[in-house]
Amino acid sequence: MKLTKDYFVSDAKYLELDFKIPYQEMLQEAQQLKEHFVTHRPGSYDHKGWRSLVLHGLSDSKSGHWKDYGYNNIQEVIEQMHWTMFAEKCPVTVDFVKKNFPSNQFGRVRFMLVEAGGHIAEHSDTNTPLLENTNISLSNPENCMWQWGDGEQFFMSPGKSYIMNIHYPHAVFNNSDEDRYHLIVHRLDSTPQWKTMVETACKQQGVTGKWVNHEVLI
Numbered sequence: 001m002k003l004t005k006d007y008f009v010s011d012a013k014y015l016e017l018d019f020k021i022p023y024q025e026m027l028q029e030a031q032q033l034k035e036h037f038v039t040h041r042p043g044s045y046d047h048k049g050w051r052s053l054v055l056h057g058l059s060d061s062k063s064g065h066w067k068d069y070g071y072n073n074i075q076e077v078i079e080q081m082h083w084t085m086f087a088e089k090c091p092v093t094v095d096f097v098k099k100n101f102p103s104n105q106f107g108r109v110r111f112m113l114v115e116a117g118g119h120i121a122e123h124s125d126t127n128t129p130l131l132e133n134t135n136i137s138l139s140n141p142e143n144c145m146w147q148w149g150d151g152e153q154f155f156m157s158p159g160k161s162y163i164m165n166i167h168y169p170h171a172v173f174n175n176s177d178e179d180r181y182h183l184i185v186h187r188l189d190s191t192p193q194w195k196t197m198v199e200t201a202c203k204q205q206g207v208t209g210k211w212v213n214h215e216v217l218i
Helices: 023-031 074-080 091-100 192-205
Strands: 004-009 014-017 048-057 106-123 134-137 144-148 161-164 170-174 180-187 210-215
Touching (some): 004 192, 014 192, 023 091, 023 134, 091 106
Antiparallel strands (some): 004 210, 014 161, 048 106, 106 170, 106 180, 134 161, 134 180, 144 170
16 A cells, blocks of 8 residues: 655745744754765766755665665655664754654655855756745855746745745755755655644745645655
8 A cells, every 4th residue: 555645736936834943053963963964966967065964764874865775665665764873963953853843754854965165956856846845944144045947046044944846946056155054854744733834824925735645755
């Protein structure tokens, strides 16, 4: 039997969620482990300085999508996902995720780093316009911008959390002398509490969309 969940399909580029985030403490936890970050998506596109530290996933070093490592069955992936040794060094971050996200089953939970002077090359991650994984800004230098494929730029304020529509082509340019740290949380479910959070944010921000049940893919 295939694992499914409800995905929120929307034309909106992003939706801000209402979380109280101890982002400064979380940032310190990420920064102290910088030497352990691994290159994210090596060999793909023309990324520069895009690195990751896995707190929950298949292993300390497997920061990419599970299909990148030869897995074809999500159930096998779930059985092998775990909190890594780096999670033990990040008690504030892990406590925040476990206590604040209305989810019973997590996928990848990762610190994501774009180094000073680095960039994430323009790309798209899904074939369907989804508001899905949660991107939490822990630091975002003034001259570091998320840029959509149409040229529109978006500044992700530190301490804010967003679900981004990564169906649309997007890139990140860190034209500063400071590193940019974010936390990205993937869920393998959509609990009633999660759906209520999303729907409340939609009403407040004038965003429309619909829930569609589908096999878990991302």
